[in-house]
Amino acid sequence: MDVSRRNFLKLAGAVSAGSALGGLSMARPIHAYAKDLPTKGAKEVPTLCPYCAVGCGQIAHVRDGKLVNLEGDASHPISRGRLCSKGAATYQMTVNDRRLTKVLYRAPGASEWQEKPYDWALQEVAKRFKATRDATFVEKDGGALVNRCDGIAWIGSACTDNEECYLFAKLARSAGIVSLEHQARL
Numbered sequence: 001m002d003v004s005r006r007n008f009l010k011l012a013g014a015v016s017a018g019s020a021l022g023g024l025s026m027a028r029p030i031h032a033y034a035k036d037l038p039t040k041g042a043k044e045v046p047t048l049c050p051y052c053a054v055g056c057g058q059i060a061h062v063r064d065g066k067l068v069n070l071e072g073d074a075s076h077p078i079s080r081g082r083l084c085s086k087g088a089a090t091y092q093m094t095v096n097d098r099r100l101t102k103v104l105y106r107a108p109g110a111s112e113w114q115e116k117p118y119d120w121a122l123q124e125v126a127k128r129f130k131a132t133r134d135a136t137f138v139e140k141d142g143g144a145l146v147n148r149c150d151g152i153a154w155i156g157s158a159c160t161d162n163e164e165c166y167l168f169a170k171l172a173r174s175a176g177i178v179s180l181e182h183q184a185r186l
Contacts, residue, residue: 011033015032026032032148037066038069039061039069041063042061042062042063042068042069043061043062043063044058044059044060044061044158045059045060045061045062045075046058046059046076047059047127049079049086049087049090050090050093051081051084051086051087051090052059052086052183053077053163054078056072056073056075056076056078056079056082056083056084057072057073057075057076057078057079058070058071058073058083058090059071059072066095067091067094067095069091070080070090070091070094071083072087072184089099102116103115103116103117103118103120103121104117105121105124118167119145129152129175132149132151132152133149133151133152133175133176135151136149136150136151136152138150139175147176148176148177148178149175149176149177150178150179152175152177152179153156153177153179153180153181154168154172154177154179154180155171155181155182156180156181156182156183157166157181157183164183
């Protein structure tokens with residue numbers, strides 16, 4: 001049987017139309033069982049992704065003081081609603097039953113962790129910061145006044161804005177820290 005291209009297209013169109021019309025007679029009514037969306041009644045709070053220095057926009061849906069959903073912000077000029085794998089997993093960082101909510105401390109030489117209050121942890125960090133700074137502070141190097149601290153390194157966070165970074169850098173430099181870096185460059 002010799003079929004031209006024109007006859008093949010006519011036959012294919014007729015078969016497609018026939019199968020489409022034949023399928024209509026078997027169609028049954030569809031019942032929609034829509035669930036309530038998890039964001040129903042939640043307040044939308046614009047925020048930024050906490051992971052890197054790009055600053056992708058996110059919309060947090062909060063109901064009764066709890067995060068119920070997190071998604072990319074389509075109106076954000078940087079990300080336009082798209083999130084990387086880490087940004088998309090930000091919800092699990094907040095709503096996770098295995099997330100640590102208490103300070104755990106393991107004393108030097110100990111094998112067990114102890115729960116400590118936040119005030120104790122903050123005082124302990126401040127005490128150790130001062131002790132390390134006092135022990136490693138160099139006033140003069142070869143007769144020249146240097147006023148530097150070689151025993152502490154400081155790394156900034158990508159979650160901070162320019163003003164906070166400026167204040168952190170001022171604090172670190174006022175303590176004499178010269179090993180100063182920012183996470184966005186690493």
